[in-house]
Amino acid sequence: MSSRQLTTTSYAILGLLAVKPWATYEMAKQLQRSLHFFWPRAESNLYAEPKRLVEAGLADAREEWNGDRRRTVYSITEKGRSAFRDWLATPPAPQRVESEAHLRVLFGNSGTKADLIAALERLEADAASQVDHFATLGGDYARGEGPFPERIHVNALIASLGIAQGRALADWARWAKGEVSEWGDTRTPDVGWALKVLKDAIEDA
Amino acid sequence: MSSRQLTTTSYAILGLLAVKPWATYEMAKQLQRSLHFFWPRAESNLYAEPKRLVEAGLADAREEWNGDRRRTVYSITEKGRSAFRDWLATPPAPQRVESEAHLRVLFGNSGTKADLIAALERLEADAASQVDHFATLGGDYARGEGPFPERIHVNALIASLGIAQGRALADWARWAKGEVSEWGDTRTPDVGWALKVLKDAIEDA
DNA sequence: GGACACATGTAACGGGTTACATGATTTC
DNA sequence: GAAATCATGTAACCCGTTACATGTGTCC
Numbered sequence: 001m002s003s004r005q006l007t008t009t010s011y012a013i014l015g016l017l018a019v020k021p022w023a024t025y026e027m028a029k030q031l032q033r034s035l036h037f038f039w040p041r042a043e044s045n046l047y048a049e050p051k052r053l054v055e056a057g058l059a060d061a062r063e064e065w066n067g068d069r070r071r072t073v074y075s076i077t078e079k080g081r082s083a084f085r086d087w088l089a090t091p092p093a094p095q096r097v098e099s100e101a102h103l104r105v106l107f108g109n110s111g112t113k114a115d116l117i118a119a120l121e122r123l124e125a126d127a128a129s130q131v132d133h134f135a136t137l138g139g140d141y142a143r144g145e146g147p148f149p150e151r152i153h154v155n156a157l158i159a160s161l162g163i164a165q166g167r168a169l170a171d172w173a174r175w176a177k178g179e180v181s182e183w184g185d186t187r188t189p190d191v192g193w194a195l196k197v198l199k200d201a202i203e204d205a
Numbered sequence: 206m207s208s209r210q211l212t213t214t215s216y217a218i219l220g221l222l223a224v225k226p227w228a229t230y231e232m233a234k235q236l237q238r239s240l241h242f243f244w245p246r247a248e249s250n251l252y253a254e255p256k257r258l259v260e261a262g263l264a265d266a267r268e269e270w271n272g273d274r275r276r277t278v279y280s281i282t283e284k285g286r287s288a289f290r291d292w293l294a295t296p297p298a299p300q301r302v303e304s305e306a307h308l309r310v311l312f313g314n315s316g317t318k319a320d321l322i323a324a325l326e327r328l329e330a331d332a333a334s335q336v337d338h339f340a341t342l343g344g345d346y347a348r349g350e351g352p353f354p355e356r357i358h359v360n361a362l363i364a365s366l367g368i369a370q371g372r373a374l375a376d377w378a379r380w381a382k383g384e385v386s387e388w389g390d391t392r393t394p395d396v397g398w399a400l401k402v403l404k405d406a407i408e409d410a
Numbered sequence: 411g412g413a414c415a416c417a418t419g420t421a422a423c424g425g426g427t428t429a430c431a432t433g434a435t436t437t438c
Numbered sequence: 439g440a441a442a443t444c445a446t447g448t449a450a451c452c453c454g455t456t457a458c459a460t461g462t463g464t465c466c
Contacts, residue, residue: 007425008305015312025445038307042427047447069434071445081315088316092305092327100213100297102243105366107220108359110286111293122297135410142403153394154313157385160406161310161377167409168373172366180362189358198347201365204372205340212453230417247455252419274462276417 004052011087012039013049014076017059018084019148021075024050037130037162050074058083101126105176109186116186120177127170134162209257216292217244218254219281222264223289224353226280229255242335242367255279263288306331310381314391321385329378332371339367 012035016027028046035041050072053059058080062073076084104111104119138159140146146155179197183190217240221232233251240246255277258264263285267278281289309316309324343364345351351360384402388395 004424008308009425012308015308015315018312018315023445024447028445034311035308038302038304040301040303044428044447045426047445066444067435069445084312085316088309088312088320092309092324094327095302095304095306095331096245097243097300097302098245099243099300101300102363102366103213103217103220103240104293104297106239106359106363107223107289107293108362109356110220110223111290115293119297122299126300131410135407138403138407142400142407150394151314152396152399153388154311154391156399156402156406157313157381158307158311160402161307161381163406163410164373164377165370168369172369176362176366183358186359189355191354191357194357194361195347197361197365198343201361201368202340202343202347205336205343205368209452214453228417229419233417249419249456250454252417271416272463274417 006052006056008039008093009041009045010049010052011084012041013046014053014058014080014084014087017050017053017074017076018081019151021073023064023071023073025071027074037133053080056083099123108180109189111186113180113183113186116180117177120173120180124170124173124177127166127173131163131166131170134159134166138163211257211261213244213298214246214250215254215257216289217246218251219258219263219285219289219292222255222258222279222281223286224356226267226278228269228276228278230276232279242338258285261288304328313385314394316391318385318388318391321391322382325378325382325385329375329382332375332378335371336368336375339364339371343368 012031013027016022016030016034022030024047027050028043031041031046032043050059050061053074054061057077059074059076062075064071064073101119101123104115105123108116108119137146137155141152141155141159146152148155179193217236218232221227221235221239227235229252232255233248236246236251237248255264255266258279259266262282264279264281267280269276269278306324306328309320310328313321313324342351342360346354346357346360346364351357353360384398
């Protein structure tokens with residue numbers, strides 16, 4: 001019925017199940033927490049996926065009752081583990097970034113200075129919340145409070161990545177905000193300034 | 206018929222048309238070039254959008270003939286310009302990143318060292334090609350060869366952003382590759398190492 | 411004469427989102 | 439007793455992708 005080719009989202013969930021069994025609700029929350037920044041998905045979506053995994057024999061479902069409230073707990077099967085390992089051996093798809101804020105910077109000369117600065121502020125806010133998130137996660141593990149001590153090494157990797165990327169973006173946005181605020185208007189380029197920015201950027205490359 | 210709410214993709218195209226009139230084919234290529242890294246879209250998609258813009262009165266279409274070969278040239282209308290300005294004044298949606306490579310790092314402990322390193326290499330390659338792209342773009346403008354001199358300032362901004370982000374990612378990936386290659390296996394965490402990585406990352410935050 | 415770039419699409423499919431629905435339990 | 443959160447979905451919609459189609463001009 002609802003059978004379908006497994007997607008990356010399916011494997012993301014399978015990966016979570018490889019860590020431990022999860023109830024769907026719990027798992028959905030966890031996905032929001034851990035995948036929000038590089039594999040974002042709507043919560044409602046996550047209720048269909050584990051059923052497909054069960055159908056494919058990669059996971060087992062078990063009903064639990066808490067009073068009159070039902071919860072479905074999923075766990076990975078041996079077949080699931082090996083399917084996940086196979087997927088990990090597969091070449092990853094290229095990264096995909098969608099950023100309206102970048103778009104607004106690119107076309108910033110068609111709008112007002114306030115618009116452009118608002119876009120830069122969004123960029124900075126996004127970046128700051130990313131840094132925050134990964135710093136919190138990393139801090140928990142650093143204090144020995146991470147929920148999965150056996151995952152401390154991969155989590156350290158992810159935290160340092162999230163922080164590095166977030167910081168680079170936040171720093172840039174803050175810098176750019178300062179620069180743009182000194183522009184006369186958005187339409188007329190200060191060529192000397194632009195040339196210097198380009199030179200500096202390319203040197204870094 | 207094919208009328209529909211305008212999407213961010215529509216506005217991206219409208220933004221291009223605000224720069225100059227484009228033939229569809231040319232425009233599709235340009236979109237690949239300039240939006241590939243932060244608003245990627247399949248080429249075939251880009252042939253439908255300008256028709257919607259025309260339908261909405263935001264653009265005009267003109268047929269041109271080059272021998273027996275037809276090309277449709279679109280240009281923005283006054284209404285289009287003002288609609289685009291309105292859109293620029295709108296708060297940008299949060300950034301959205303989809304990265305299978307990140308996912309594979311997060312679950313790297315379920316796979317082999319080779320898998321993990323392959324993911325890191327993908328990350329590094331993505332980042333390097335991003336740096337490359339923006340360095341080329343920036344270099345053209347720096348040499349006064351940019352196709353749109355009146356856009357040098359926003360292009361400088363975008364180039365420096367692209368390079369900064371790409372470099373941050375590439376540097377991290379290179380570093381991580383070196384670290385992981387010294388791991389015993391992916392399963393057993395070296396807690397001392399992880400703690401140090403976390404401490405360093407959080408200090409940076 | 412063949413390959414390749416130019417130029418413009420169409421058809422089918424599908425993963426994902428938004429919005430809504432529903433009832434139970436815990437908390438204040 | 440109300441509000442929040444637990445817990446699990448469904449229905450409709452749609453933007454976008456993949457894959458394919460088709461003919462022309464140009465270059466070697």
